Amino acid sequence: xxxxxxxxxxxxxxxxxxxxxxxxxxxxxxxxxxxxxxxxxxxxxxxxxxxxxxxxxxxxxxxxxxxxxxxxxxxxxxxxxxxxxxxxxxxxxxxxxxxxxxxxxxxxxxxxxxxxxxxxxxxxxxxxxxxxxxxxxxxxxxxxxxxxxxxxxxxxxxxxxxxxxxxxxxxxxxxxxxxxxxxxxxxxxxxxxxxx
Amino acid sequence: xxxxxxxxxxxxxxxxxxxxxxxxxxxxxxxxxxxxxxxxxxxxxxxxxxxxxxxxxxxxxxxxxxxxxxxxxxxxxxxxxxxxxxxxxxxxxxxxxxxxxxxxxxxxxxxxxxxxxxxxxxxxxxxxxxxxxxxxxxxxxxxxxxxxxxxxxxxxxxxxxxxxxxxxxxxxxxxxxxxxxxxx
Numbered sequence: 001x002x003x004x005x006x007x008x009x010x011x012x013x014x015x016x017x018x019x020x021x022x023x024x025x026x027x028x029x030x031x032x033x034x035x036x037x038x039x040x041x042x043x044x045x046x047x048x049x050x051x052x053x054x055x056x057x058x059x060x061x062x063x064x065x066x067x068x069x070x071x072x073x074x075x076x077x078x079x080x081x082x083x084x085x086x087x088x089x090x091x092x093x094x095x096x097x098x099x100x101x102x103x104x105x106x107x108x109x110x111x112x113x114x115x116x117x118x119x120x121x122x123x124x125x126x127x128x129x130x131x132x133x134x135x136x137x138x139x140x141x142x143x144x145x146x147x148x149x150x151x152x153x154x155x156x157x158x159x160x161x162x163x164x165x166x167x168x169x170x171x172x173x174x175x176x177x178x179x180x181x182x183x184x185x186x187x188x189x190x191x192x193x194x195x196x
Numbered sequence: 197x198x199x200x201x202x203x204x205x206x207x208x209x210x211x212x213x214x215x216x217x218x219x220x221x222x223x224x225x226x227x228x229x230x231x232x233x234x235x236x237x238x239x240x241x242x243x244x245x246x247x248x249x250x251x252x253x254x255x256x257x258x259x260x261x262x263x264x265x266x267x268x269x270x271x272x273x274x275x276x277x278x279x280x281x282x283x284x285x286x287x288x289x290x291x292x293x294x295x296x297x298x299x300x301x302x303x304x305x306x307x308x309x310x311x312x313x314x315x316x317x318x319x320x321x322x323x324x325x326x327x328x329x330x331x332x333x334x335x336x337x338x339x340x341x342x343x344x345x346x347x348x349x350x351x352x353x354x355x356x357x358x359x360x361x362x363x364x365x366x367x368x369x370x371x372x373x374x375x376x377x378x379x380x
Contacts, residue, residue: 044220051226058230070235070278080226112342177340178234178279190221
């Protein structure tokens with residue numbers, strides 16, 4: 001047992017001996033080292049591509065003959081692309097707000113007429129589902145605004161956002177007052193809004 | 197000490213990151229435009245096939261024009277204009293269709309009347325076939341309108357004077373024309 005103890009201390013000695021030269025070298029040298037961390041940050045960013053069409057012109061919107069003359073015609077779906085849109089962070093969301101087309105004649109329309117044209121703006125390409133806003137203006141153009149928020153995009157994404165304008169209709173399918181009509185679609189890409 | 201400061205600066209960057217996130221959104225607009233032309237539709241006549249049937253024009257005991265001539269109103273249903281508009285009414289006298297020669301002395305082959313178109317404007321448009329000018333035949337409306345137009349005829353008078361008798365003919369015919377015109 002004693003001899004075993006002796007053996008073990010003998011074994012440890014060389015270890016001490018080897019460690020000594022390393023510390024002797026450090027003190028002998030004139031160099032010194034230190035560490036400097038390099039850091040940076042990337043801001044959270046969402047950028048929408050330039051809309052492929054700055055103005056969607058529906059042209060002449062009513063039927064000029066037949067049983068429904070003067071009432072809205074079947075207008076084709078209009079598409080606008082926002083190519084190369086991206087968010088560099090997870091948890092972004094697409095919002096669409098739409099304003100009904102309103103006639104430039106601001107006077108209240110007579111009975112049987114409308115100065116508003118409603119439609120649905122549907123944005124696709126972000127999150128798991130479409131984002132659709134449908135306007136519901138009254139015949140006199142009251143309450144023309146509508147907005148919708150889509151589902152959360154769970155990861156950073158680069159892609160094209162397509163906006164389709166469809167289901168053009170006049171409130172109560174009324175006759176449309178003559179004039180120029182205009183509406184507005186706004187697409188917003190950003191972080192999921194925090195409710196406080 | 198230097199190291200301590202460095203970490204403090206780093207912490208500052210981390211804290212400022214959420215503030216930047218508030219402006220991480222972007223939005224894009226595009227306009228949607230269209231137009232509606234000025235349209236007027238006269239609608240359709242809904243009663244009696246669009247004919248004012250006056251029946252026998254003369255009093256069979258005297259040969260003179262009946263004094264009690266009348267015809268039910270005709271209604272132009274489904275009329276509308278999508279802009280400000282004018283309504284015009286025009287008429288031609290009721291004229292013998294078979295007896296086309298000049299009427300003999302003491303006779304006439306024509307009956308004048310006045311046509312009115314009401315419901316579109318405050319003052320009905322009216323046209324008298326006996327008048328050389330009919331300034332009231334055109335009336336303006338400043339707003340779009342949709343509604344029935346009621347057309348009436350009346351004030352019948354023998355062309356040439358009440359002392360003339362009408363020549364016999366199985367068909368006397370006149371017309372009433374109502375015109376809606378969009379105005380810009």
